[in-house]
Amino acid sequence: MNILITAPSLDTKYNVSGISSVVNNILTETDQNYIHFLVGKKDQQKRNMMWFLDQFILPFKFMYSLSKNKIDIFHLNAPLNTLAIMRDFIFLNIAKLMGIKVLLHLHGGTYLKTTPKNKWLYKYLEHYFNSADHIVVLSHLEKDLLLQKYKLKEEDITPIENCVTVPDIKYKKSHETARIIFLGRIVESKGVFNIVEALSQLSVRRSDFEFNLYGTGPDQDDVIKQLTATIGENFQYKGIVAGESKFGAYLEADIFLLPSLYGEGLPMALLESMSYGVIPVVTDDGSMATVVENGINGFIVDKNNSSQLCNLMDELIEKFNKSSIDILQEKARATIKEKYNCQYYSIKLNKIYEKIINEGADRVY
CATH class of the missing domain: 3.40.50.2000 (Glycogen Phosphorylase B;)
Structure with missing residues (x-):
């Protein structure tokens, strides 16, 4: 299965990012053919003219990557912040227009616990959620919050907690302070x-x-x-x-x-x-x-x-x-x-991929 997955740089020299850490785990633990699509700015990068130019051409790079790699599922990792939502909704709609299934994987953000005061932003966000084929959240609490705030179907949201590989600690260093x-x-x-x-x-x-x-x-x-x-x-x-x-x-x-x-x-x-x-x-x-x-x-x-x-x-x-x-x-x-260990993480994620694919998708290349 070919899966295009979004994240900032996976190199910690350029980004200290929780989403990057999650995606690194997914690439390590889950047996799929992933293609990383770079989004977001580097930690020390400024929003100058070159950055805005990159944002302008990013949707065209995205369409090319979907077509070139014959993508089955677009795995969109997204924080619920205004700028990220505006950018990612463009990607989501492009994927849908090309007949590609979309998994929306939410990673916190301003609008996780806070409802937008602007009614147009609220409607935009609700449409954003409903445009995805499935939504992954990080806990049952987050699922409940989305169901309370937006018109979503319970069966379309799955909580999958982030995971880590638990170390086999032989000792813990002793220190006086x-x-x-x-x-x-x-x-x-x-x-x-x-x-x-x-x-x-x-x-x-x-x-x-x-x-x-x-x-x-x-x-x-x-x-x-x-x-x-x-x-x-x-x-x-x-x-x-x-x-x-x-x-x-x-x-x-x-x-x-x-x-x-x-x-x-x-x-x-x-x-x-x-x-x-x-x-x-x-x-x-x-x-x-x-x-x-x-x-x-x-x-x-x-x-x-x-x-x-x-x-x-x-x-x-x-x-x-x-x-x-x-x-x-x-x-x-x-x-x-x-x-929260990674033993069952890949099993849960693969089941969601299979569910999305089995619903059928008419891809256009």
């Missing part, structure tokens, strides 16, 4: 400035912690500057990590921060960190609260509440110092091993 990390896109929506404020408050109380920042993004320089000024030697910026370097970062970490404000789906970094026994501290944005059980395998904090985040980190560092953090770490790892 609690290590806290953020790993991902360094942007305001991820709650990075709440992290800065919380760590600043924490540094007044104690100095027995380390904070390592991994990733890149538009707010990178500002965040690094503020952290350097407020917590000094307790902070290190580690840059972009991938492969063994990324897994090494998880292996040496104790607490993972992702106090996102909006736009999340089911972050790969959350699942990856928990699979290494790192305790997550997140908000209830997107589907994160379907993974993290407050006080059981991690913690859920309020959005935009740096004082609460500071107090929780203070408590966790105390637990670390008293060697009473192990149960939480084991619970975090067990959650991923039991519910």
Whole structure:
């Protein structure tokens, strides 16, 4: 089966992207003939004249790729943000006009939990959903949200949680100081400035912690500057990590921060960190609260509440110092091993592909 699948660059040198991580997993775990179609801009790329020119010719590249590769299914990975919806709906309609089946795979975004106030955008979004042959969401919560907000059929939406390969950890490195990390896109929506404020408050109380920042993004320089000024030697910026370097970062970490404000789906970094026994501290944005059980395998904090985040980190560092953090770490790892490993992911996805194809499609090349 020939499947055209969209994602930003799959190379972490150019994009720190949850969708790219998901697609890399799909390419590894699922036995299909995938062709990657590049969408989105690189992390450091500016929206200049060349970028706009690329966007103009992108639909023509898309049509050529569909025809050249004799595509059976177009697997559209899409965040529910205004610009992405406008762009991706063009691709979706081109595929439908060419008689190609479309799987719409949603990855969080502004309109996952928020309904558009503009009635025309709402109608546009509803038509966008109904134009796909099938929709994949990241949790049953997301399916319920779509059914509540839009006129969609329950049988046309399937939850498939993101998955990770659970490592066979022989040991966890011992260190005397609690290590806290953020790993991902360094942007305001991820709650990075709440992290800065919380760590600043924490540094007044104690100095027995380390904070390592991994990733890149538009707010990178500002965040690094503020952290350097407020917590000094307790902070290190580690840059972009991938492969063994990324897994090494998880292996040496104790607490993972992702106090996102909006736009999340089911972050790969959350699942990856928990699979290494790192305790997550997140908000209830997107589907994160379907993974993290407050006080059981991690913690859920309020959005935009740096004082609460500071107090929780203070408590966790105390637990670390008293060697009473192990149960939480084991619970975090067990959650991923039991519910979010990749053993069944490809089976579920292949069943959806087969369902779509069996409904029949008159392709036009």
